[in-house]
Amino acid sequence: MSTTNPNGLITRFKFQSLLRQDSAGRRIILKGTISGQPALLLVERAAFDIDPAYLNSFPRLVTHVNNLGDNDIYRWYMANSLPDGTLDQPTPPDLKLNLIYPCTEAHVAKYSFQQSRAVVETPEIYTKFVRPYMQRCREEGRLNWVFNIIEGRTEQENVLFRSEEADLKDDFLLLPDLNWDRKTIGGLHLLALVERRDLWSVRDLTRGDVAWLRHLRATLVKTVEGLYEGVEGDMLKFYVHYQPTYYHFHIHIVHVDLDPSATQGVGKAISLDNVINQLDTMSGALTGMADVDLMYTLGEASELWTKIFLPLKEGKVPKSTG
Amino acid sequence: MSTTNPNGLITRFKFQSLLRQDSAGRRIILKGTISGQPALLLVERAAFDIDPAYLNSFPRLVTHVNNLGDNDIYRWYMANSLPDGTLDQPTPPDLKLNLIYPCTEAHVAKYSFQQSRAVVETPEIYTKFVRPYMQRCREEGRLNWVFNIIEGRTEQENVLFRSEEADLKDDFLLLPDLNWDRKTIGGLHLLALVERRDLWSVRDLTRGDVAWLRHLRATLVKTVEGLYEGVEGDMLKFYVHYQPTYYHFHIHIVHVDLDPSATQGVGKAISLDNVINQLDTMSGALTGMADVDLMYTLGEASELWTKIFLPLKEGKVPKSTG
Numbered sequence: 001m002s003t004t005n006p007n008g009l010i011t012r013f014k015f016q017s018l019l020r021q022d023s024a025g026r027r028i029i030l031k032g033t034i035s036g037q038p039a040l041l042l043v044e045r046a047a048f049d050i051d052p053a054y055l056n057s058f059p060r061l062v063t064h065v066n067n068l069g070d071n072d073i074y075r076w077y078m079a080n081s082l083p084d085g086t087l088d089q090p091t092p093p094d095l096k097l098n099l100i101y102p103c104t105e106a107h108v109a110k111y112s113f114q115q116s117r118a119v120v121e122t123p124e125i126y127t128k129f130v131r132p133y134m135q136r137c138r139e140e141g142r143l144n145w146v147f148n149i150i151e152g153r154t155e156q157e158n159v160l161f162r163s164e165e166a167d168l169k170d171d172f173l174l175l176p177d178l179n180w181d182r183k184t185i186g187g188l189h190l191l192a193l194v195e196r197r198d199l200w201s202v203r204d205l206t207r208g209d210v211a212w213l214r215h216l217r218a219t220l221v222k223t224v225e226g227l228y229e230g231v232e233g234d235m236l237k238f239y240v241h242y243q244p245t246y247y248h249f250h251i252h253i254v255h256v257d258l259d260p261s262a263t264q265g266v267g268k269a270i271s272l273d274n275v276i277n278q279l280d281t282m283s284g285a286l287t288g289m290a291d292v293d294l295m296y297t298l299g300e301a302s303e304l305w306t307k308i309f310l311p312l313k314e315g316k317v318p319k320s321t322g
Numbered sequence: 323m324s325t326t327n328p329n330g331l332i333t334r335f336k337f338q339s340l341l342r343q344d345s346a347g348r349r350i351i352l353k354g355t356i357s358g359q360p361a362l363l364l365v366e367r368a369a370f371d372i373d374p375a376y377l378n379s380f381p382r383l384v385t386h387v388n389n390l391g392d393n394d395i396y397r398w399y400m401a402n403s404l405p406d407g408t409l410d411q412p413t414p415p416d417l418k419l420n421l422i423y424p425c426t427e428a429h430v431a432k433y434s435f436q437q438s439r440a441v442v443e444t445p446e447i448y449t450k451f452v453r454p455y456m457q458r459c460r461e462e463g464r465l466n467w468v469f470n471i472i473e474g475r476t477e478q479e480n481v482l483f484r485s486e487e488a489d490l491k492d493d494f495l496l497l498p499d500l501n502w503d504r505k506t507i508g509g510l511h512l513l514a515l516v517e518r519r520d521l522w523s524v525r526d527l528t529r530g531d532v533a534w535l536r537h538l539r540a541t542l543v544k545t546v547e548g549l550y551e552g553v554e555g556d557m558l559k560f561y562v563h564y565q566p567t568y569y570h571f572h573i574h575i576v577h578v579d580l581d582p583s584a585t586q587g588v589g590k591a592i593s594l595d596n597v598i599n600q601l602d603t604m605s606g607a608l609t610g611m612a613d614v615d616l617m618y619t620l621g622e623a624s625e626l627w628t629k630i631f632l633p634l635k636e637g638k639v640p641k642s643t644g
Contacts, residue, residue, distance in 0.1 A: 006389040006397050009421060013381040018372055020435040025369025026348060029433045030377060039423035040433055041381070045367035046400065047347025049414030050340055055352060059335040059363070061413065067328040075328050078368065081416055082404040091383065091404055092371030094416060099331060101361035111351045111362055113342035116578040117556045120595065234439045234635070237619070239588045256438040256589070256619050265582030266561045266593050273442065273617035274596065281614050283605045292603050295595035297559070297578050313556070
């Protein structure tokens with residue numbers, strides 16, 4: 001019987017409908033029939049073969065290379081991993097390519113594999129070593145772009161919303177995360193930057209900020225519901241990064257349908273609700289998030305690892321990072 | 323000049339080395355040269371085209387279908403999305419396929435897109451509605467497989483480690499997560515099931531459990547370091563799910579190199595260090611995790627949504643779930 005030949009089943013699959021697409025579009029689930037009986041076909045892009053012989057010939061095998069744009073040394077493309085034969089219709093591209101040419105050693109370092117380490121930042125390590133490091137980052141002008149946006153000097157085309165709250169302390173801007181295409185609602189990813197400048201990170205939040213945080217969260221829900229049709233408050237998740245990329249307090253807002261990736265990883269993201277809640281249930285003897293251990297992951301090439309956590313692991317005293 | 327033709331650059335790329343492979347193997351970063359100058363080529367599997375015309379012809383286009391195994395109505399394969407031409411070497415498969423045939427309505431429901439909702443489970447909702455639901459799940463025998471493994475009756479081939487601690491309360495089993503191939507160290511994903519049966523979920527952890535949790539975490543680090551060469555304690559992350567899939571307390575242990583996916587999503591995963599820490603800094607007036615709000619996401623088809631949180635959203639009183 002033909003059903004006993006598992007390979008033949010695939011080509012006999014008759015497509016009816018797409019049930020869903022996920023994993024950043026790289027998985028599709030098709031509903032259909034085989035010999036009149038219902039069947040599901042789950043199709044996923046496979047991992048690449050990393051056999052050097054294949055990688056060697058790879059650039060020659062690529063076909064239908066279609067340049068989508070370029071900026072200086074950066075170029076991006078869609079392409080097919082194989083020549084298509086004599087088919088009735090062109091096959092959709094199955095590859096995204098990014099070319100950096102000519103590249104520098106800094107590019108190579110950035111894209112090379114880097115071992116990560118999970119570290120525990122105690123209140124003492126924070127106060128003695130990490131906070132001075134944060135201060136230096138702020139003083140070096142790494143936050144100028146943030147202040148320029150807040151003050152309306154640059155990048156206004158990226159400001160999706162600027163609040164006008166009764167209390168200046170409650171004001172914020174909404175920016176799109178770089179990975180959001182600004183239109184797919186299920187992939188919505190916003191950054192809420194507070195306008196006040198006294199909060200560097202989640203570490204600065206105290207028990208006294210619970211009411212402020214709850215008000216901010218509620219305002220953000222209302223604002224995003226108003227900006228994006230079809231988005232309801234319970235379709236949004238709020239989190240902060242620790243360590244963040246820059247030391248000006250900001251909150252990530254994502255749609256629940258967004259496929260969780262590194263931005264939501266354990267050891268990087270902390271649920272905002274969790275933070276509010278921890279502050280709210282904290283012993284009165286403590287001030288706030290500066291008084292707790294925080295676990296997070298660091299790349300071995302990061303300054304926080306090389307200058308603070310690696311020396312500590314080796315039993316040495318980190319040099320001043322301020 | 324040929325460098326001004328961006329498409330020609332790709333085929334002239336001369337491969338030197340693989341810098342890294344990530345995104346579950348679906349991105350590779352190649353270092354090489356073009357006309358003797360250094361270049362980086364980032365290659366990613368693209369999202370699928372979901373044009374119905376393409377989906378219709380898709381099963382016919384698939385070639386080199388290679389059946390890897392089957393179990394009842396489930397079959398899995400590797401395949402190529404296109405016929406290869408007359409190449410010197412066979413092209414590695416670029417697709418993973420799973421076929422469920424014949425399938426039922428339950429399969430269709432399981433794999434269809436389901437809207438998620440972010441809910442806040444207050445201590446009151448937990449006590450009145452969610453805990454009775456957990457109890458019913460336990461009484462329905464949904465945990466028999468867990469007890470069978472703990473008691474050594476079934477699935478012993480899946481037990482990677484069984485502890486023999488001085489205090490029975492400290493004993494645990496290590497199982498592989500279903501998504502781990504059991505050999506790639508950078509993708510390591512284990513589940514630690516405690517042998518004690520009084521902890522249903524993170525909700526049962528109290529301020530008095532901090533020392534027990536710290537001891538358990540330390541023992542798990544030592545055990546995993548001993549089982550897998552090259553794994554150091556600071557390459558591991560620990561988290562719990564809330565809601566979990568089953569109501570017997572277990573801890574997820576993953577390698578820091580594992581690409582974060584839904585299992586680490588905000589609204590699903592809570593860092594174990596965060597839990598220990600929250601218990602440790604909690605006001606003495608509170609007992610433990612049963613006294614805090616917990617935010618998490620639920621599919622609209624889940625019982626917790628249809629029976630508890632949807633009625634609450636509509637201002638109704640949920641019927642007894644016990």
